[in-house]
Amino acid sequence: MHYLHSYHAGNFADVFKHSLLCLLFEALRKKDAPFCYLETHAGAGVYDLRGADARKTGEWRGGIGRIWRQRAALPELAGYFAAVQELNPTLAAAVDLLRYYPGSPAIARALRRAQDRLVLMESQAEPHAALAEYFSRERHVAVHAQDGYQGLTAFLPPPEARGLVLIDPPFESPMEFTQALAALRTAQTRWPTACQILWYPIKDRAPAQRLQRALIESGMRRILCAELCVLPDDVALRLNGCGMILINPPWQIDAACVALLPRLLDVLRVEGPGRTRVEWLVPE
Numbered sequence: 001m002h003y004l005h006s007y008h009a010g011n012f013a014d015v016f017k018h019s020l021l022c023l024l025f026e027a028l029r030k031k032d033a034p035f036c037y038l039e040t041h042a043g044a045g046v047y048d049l050r051g052a053d054a055r056k057t058g059e060w061r062g063g064i065g066r067i068w069r070q071r072a073a074l075p076e077l078a079g080y081f082a083a084v085q086e087l088n089p090t091l092a093a094a095v096d097l098l099r100y101y102p103g104s105p106a107i108a109r110a111l112r113r114a115q116d117r118l119v120l121m122e123s124q125a126e127p128h129a130a131l132a133e134y135f136s137r138e139r140h141v142a143v144h145a146q147d148g149y150q151g152l153t154a155f156l157p158p159p160e161a162r163g164l165v166l167i168d169p170p171f172e173s174p175m176e177f178t179q180a181l182a183a184l185r186t187a188q189t190r191w192p193t194a195c196q197i198l199w200y201p202i203k204d205r206a207p208a209q210r211l212q213r214a215l216i217e218s219g220m221r222r223i224l225c226a227e228l229c230v231l232p233d234d235v236a237l238r239l240n241g242c243g244m245i246l247i248n249p250p251w252q253i254d255a256a257c258v259a260l261l262p263r264l265l266d267v268l269r270v271e272g273p274g275r276t277r278v279e280w281l282v283p284e
C-alpha cells in the first residue's frame, strides 16, 4: 500500500467529492432527527498544504486554490468553505495564506450537529494516528484502525435510521472497483434507509463504465451518477476526472448537482471543454 492522500489533498477531485458531501450534509440537516456518518477510508482528517508531499505535487493549486477565490459565487458550498476557513483563521482573499485543508472527516465534523455521530475507519498507521489525534477531544466520534470494507459488516446498521456511508478507496489495485461495488451492496443491504456514496477515478472510461453497468444490473434502486472531467478522458495514465455513485440520495440532490457541477467545471477545467454528467443509472 503506497497511497498517501497528502500528495493529493485539496486537488480538483477532492473539491468535487467534498462539494457533493457538503450538499448531502445540508440535506441531512433539514430534519432534526440525528444522523450517522460512516466512512470506510477516512484518511488523516487534515492536510498541511505546505508539507513536503503537497508541495511536491502542488495539486491543491488546481483545486481548492482556484475554487476558494470563487466562493462568493457558490453559496450552496458555504459549509465547505467554512470548514476550510476554520482551519485557516487568517485566510481571506489571499489564497497563499491557505495552509490546512480539511479532509472528509473534518468536513463532516464541521457540518454535523451535536446530536449526530461519526464512525471513521482508516487502516494505515500514520493517517490513523493523525485522525485519532484530531478527534481525541470530540464526543460522538469513533475512530477505528481497521479495514473499511470489513468495518461495514461490523458497524452497520447503526441505531440511527438516517445517515450517509462514504466509500473513498485509493484505487491502487485493479480489484478496487469490484470490492467497492460489493461494499456498496453490503452497505445498502445492511442500512437501506441511509444514502451510500462511492467516489471513483476516471482515467480511461472502461472501468467506470463497467462499474455503472454492474450497478444497473445489481437490482439496487435509486442510483444516481455524477461526474466531472477537467481533461479529455482518453489518457489512461492520468486522472482526467472523477465520479460519485449515490445510492438512495436525499430528495433533489440531482437538481443540486445539475446546478453546481457546470460552475465547478468552469473554475477547475484544465484542457479542452471538460464535461459534467448527472444521470440516474436506476430510478425509483
Ligand SMILES: C[S@@+](CC[C@H](N)C(=O)[O-])C[C@H]1O[C@@H](n2cnc3c(N)ncnc32)[C@H](O)[C@@H]1O
Pocket (backbone or CB within 6 Å): 001, 003, 004, 005, 014, 017, 040, 041, 042, 043, 044, 045, 102, 103, 104, 105, 121, 122, 123, 124, 127, 146, 147, 148, 149, 168, 169, 170
Ligand atoms: C482517498 S484516501 C481518503 C481521503 C478522505 N476520504 C478524504 O476525502 O479526505 C484513501 C485512504 O484509505 C486508506 N486505506 C487504504 N486501504 C484501506 C482499507 N482497506 N481500509 C481502510 N482504509 C484504507 C488509505 O490509507 C488512505 O488514507
